[in-house]
Amino acid sequence: MKNIKSFIAQVLGVVTALAFFTACENDDHVPEFTLQAASENVAFQNTFLAEYLLSTETANNIAERFVWNQVDFGVQTQISYQLEGSISENFDAEPDYQYDSGTLSETNASVTIKNLLAMAAGLGLDDDPATTDGDGNPNNTGTVYFKVTAFVGSGEGTDAVSTTSDVEQLTITLVEKSDEGGSGIQISSWGVVGSGYNDWGAFEDAPFYTTGTDGVYVAYVNLLDGEIKFRENNDWTNNFGDTGADGTLDAGGDNIVVTAGDYKITMDLNDSTYAIEAYSWGVVGSGYNDWGGAGPDAKFFYDYTTDTFKVGVKLIDGEIKFRLNNDWGTNYGDSGADGTLDNGGDNIAVTAGFYAITLDFNTGTYTMEEASIWGVVGSGYNDWGATPDFLFTEVNPGIWIAENVELIDGEIKFRINEDWTVNYGDTGVDGTLDDGGDNIVVTAGTYIITLNLTEGETPTYSLDAR
Known part of the structure; x- marks a missing residue:
């Protein structure tokens, strides 16, 4: 044993x-897993503009979408990226004057005009034409710097492996204000009223604007079949009609018969005359409405603060032009791809996205920027997104208009770029816009919808039935 x-x-x-x-x-x-040097350095893939024009009026618009290549460090793990911007080429400026995307998994990031405006403040730039730098030059242009870094994990520590792009220099320019009122044009005391516009005063009259000539006023207005008159201060004390339909303004005169459409109305109180002409600029092309075959052009609205015409629009890959009155008699393209409006010029190539487009006939130029565009969505309009949202246009800073929105009985909300990340409702049914608030009950009809998102004010909205 x-x-x-x-x-x-x-x-x-x-x-x-x-x-x-x-x-x-x-x-x-x-x-063991061994990190290797990147097989390819990270680098920007997008094309940069020669100059980035900045204005507080478009602060929420995208200034540039930075795009870079995907990097391989030789391991099967998540690669992260970080986009940085600064007023210093060494990226050592105060935090308020720098941009930091934080850690990203995607290979792109959008920088807004507001981000660049913060950098402009750090550079001491301003939009006052009366101020200059030490050499007597306009004090509204400067240079900012951007770079992107690719890394594994936190990108820190003794074993960190990363690659950083070349530094890209961007020229930023604040759009100088010509005077306190911007364009110098003001809303006059006169307006358009009638069954052909606002059911004889159910909501505010369509405004006339001042011009470069005293006593001459102009209005850009969408009319319905009906009648109109011109009155002062939304009141009947002073009003003009046209007795005899001869283009002469008559105090208290007969109503003026009009047919539905977009018009420019000029009123001359110096010789007591007026003129009404069809007038509507629009976007047309394979990038929007199949060159007019898929519906009317995207309409521009007048912005008196800049004396320009603006539209918020969703484009698809293709080409566009700008034309008057949904007709080819007068149209503009861009034959040099330089932002100049050329009469009958070349088509303008566009890529899919949401854009704010501005036509400036004073300078003969246009701008087209990717932007955050508000839209109408809901059971009262498009079955909560079954079809595209009805888009607004920012006609003045903070003031957004959606014209002739055909609603049905149901509910609506307002959201940006057909996405729910940012949306407004109305909790309390008090006309105040609430972030993520309750649906807004609507009844069938045709409406002008206005959003007042003026910075520093409580956001509000109005629905005016036509």
Whole structure:
């Protein structure tokens, strides 16, 4: 028996020793992952503008969408990226004057005009034409710097491996204000009223604007079949009609018969005359409405603060032009791809996205910027997104208009770029816009919807039935 126990003990000892040595051997062969230098340096892929024009009126618009290549560090793990911007080429400026995207998994990031405006403040730029730099030059242009870094994990520590792009210099320019009122044009005391516009005063009259000539006023207005007159201060004390339909303004005169459409109305109180002409600029093309075959052009609205015409629009990959009155008699393209409006010029190539487009006939130029565009969505309009939202246009800073929105009985909300990330409802049914608020109940009809998102004010909305 003793011999048997001794034999068993010897066997167990051998097994234990083998297990020990095997364990040690396995420990020596634990697999290791070795980070390698990037197979390709990270670099920007997008094309940069020669100059980025900045204005507080378009602060929420996208100034540039930075795009870069995907980087491979030779391991099967998540690669992260960080986009940085600064007023200093060494990226050591105060935090308020720098941009930091934070850690990103995607290979793109959008920088807004507001981000660049913060950098402009750090550079001491301003939009006052009366101020200059030390050399007497306009004090509204400067340079900012951007770079992107690709890394694994946190990108920090002694074993960190990363790659950083070349630094890209961007020229930013604040759009100088010509005077306190911007364009110098003001809303006059006169307006358009009637069954052809606002059911004889159910909501505010369509405004006339001042012009460069005293006593001459102009209105850009969408009319319905009906009648109109011109009155002062939304009141009947002073009003003009046209007795005789001869283009002469008559105090308290007959109503003026009009047909539905978009018009420019000029009223001259110096010689008591007026003129009504069809007038509507629009976006047309394969990038919007199949060159007019898929519906009317996207209408521009007048912005008196800049004396320009603006539209918020959703484009698809293709080409566009700008034309008057949904007709090819007068149209503009861009033959040099330089932002200049050329009469009958080349088509303008566009890529899919949401844009704010501005036509400036004073300078003969246009701008087209990716932007955050508000839209109408809901069971009262498009079955909560079954078809595109009805888009607004920012006609003046903070003031958004959606014209002739055909609603049905149901509910609506307002959201940006057909996405729910940012949306407004009305909790309390008090006309105040609430972030993520309750749906707004609507009844069938045709409406002009206005959003007042003026910075520093409580956001509000109005629905005016026509």
